[in-house]
Amino acid sequence: KRLAASSQKFAEAGKVAAELKSLAARFEADKEAQERLLGQAEAARSAQAHDGRREAELHAELRTEQRELDATRYRLLREHEAAMQAALPAAEGAQASLLREQLSSSQAARGGLRATWGWDEEGRAAAGAVGASDDDEEE
Numbered sequence: 001k002r003l004a005a006s007s008q009k010f011a012e013a014g015k016v017a018a019e020l021k022s023l024a025a026r027f028e029a030d031k032e033a034q035e036r037l038l039g040q041a042e043a044a045r046s047a048q049a050h051d052g053r054r055e056a057e058l059h060a061e062l063r064t065e066q067r068e069l070d071a072t073r074y075r076l077l078r079e080h081e082a083a084m085q086a087a088l089p090a091a092e093g094a095q096a097s098l099l100r101e102q103l104s105s106s107q108a109a110r111g112g113l114r115a116t117w118g119w120d121e122e123g124r125a126a127a128g129a130v131g132a133s134d135d136d137e138e139e
Helices: 002-090 093-117
Strands: none
Touching: 002 093
16 A cells, blocks of 8 residues: 555656656746847847937938028029019019019918028028028028
């Protein structure tokens, strides 16, 4: 009877030992998987941070280029307005009305550019304008 009980306890101890061994193996596998995932997550975070910096650089570059294009547009609008104002006294009827309408449209476009970039009437950075910088001046 004791031998049978001892054999049964020995068999149960073997099962427990096998189960512990299996659990330890699963624990190690899970631990390795976790470390691998943490490495992948860190690599993804690093790539995301790099992409964010690159996006900010491209946005700044795009904004600079847009400001330069708008400065040229502003200068051309001023020249066009001067030409229209010079032609306005000689214009009559529908032609004069069209010139006044185009002049008003040009002035509104320049006003929008001034508001966007904080420029004064001459197209230069207004003192204390938010977002304006020294390179906002028209060329």
